[in-house]
Amino acid sequence: xxxxxxxxxxxxxxxxxxxxxxxxxxxxxxxxxxxxxxxxxxxxxxxxxxxxxxxxxxxxxxxxxxxxxxxxxxxxxxxxxxxxxxxxxxxxxxxxxxxxxxx
Numbered sequence: 001x002x003x004x005x006x007x008x009x010x011x012x013x014x015x016x017x018x019x020x021x022x023x024x025x026x027x028x029x030x031x032x033x034x035x036x037x038x039x040x041x042x043x044x045x046x047x048x049x050x051x052x053x054x055x056x057x058x059x060x061x062x063x064x065x066x067x068x069x070x071x072x073x074x075x076x077x078x079x080x081x082x083x084x085x086x087x088x089x090x091x092x093x094x095x096x097x098x099x100x101x102x103x
Contacts, residue, residue: 004086006100008078015078015102017049019071019086027063043091044069050085051075078102 003022008015021044028041041063049057056075080102087097 002098003096004088004098006084006086006098008084008100008102010078010102011074014074014076016072016074017084017100019047019049021047021069021086021088021096023068023088023090025063025065025067025069029063041091044088045091047071047086047088049073050083050087051078052083053085 005018005020005022007018009018023044024042025044026039026042028038030039031037032039043063043065044061047057047059047061048055057073059071061069082102084100084102085097086100087095089095
């Protein structure tokens with residue numbers, strides 16, 4: 001099961017793309033409330049968005065991002081059937097990706 005939800009909405013002159021990622025985004029400075037031990041850092045380092053195989057957006061992130069980050073952006077000249085792909089890699093080298101066809 002993917003950790004990424006992708007949605008799109010056609011607007012007058014462009015298409016709004018929404019990306020929601022399920023990820024703990026731990027910064028390494030928080031403590032476990034029961035044990036008092038530091039929770040290890042675990043955060044997305046890079047998010048990449050592709051349109052029909054071409055990279056259109058790359059975001060470098062760090063531990064200060066909130067849990068389950070949400071992104072929204074607009075792209076021009078998208079057509080029905082175009083493919084949007086979102087992928088991420090975190091500091092533990094875990095990755096995920098999801099694809100969405102524009103309707």
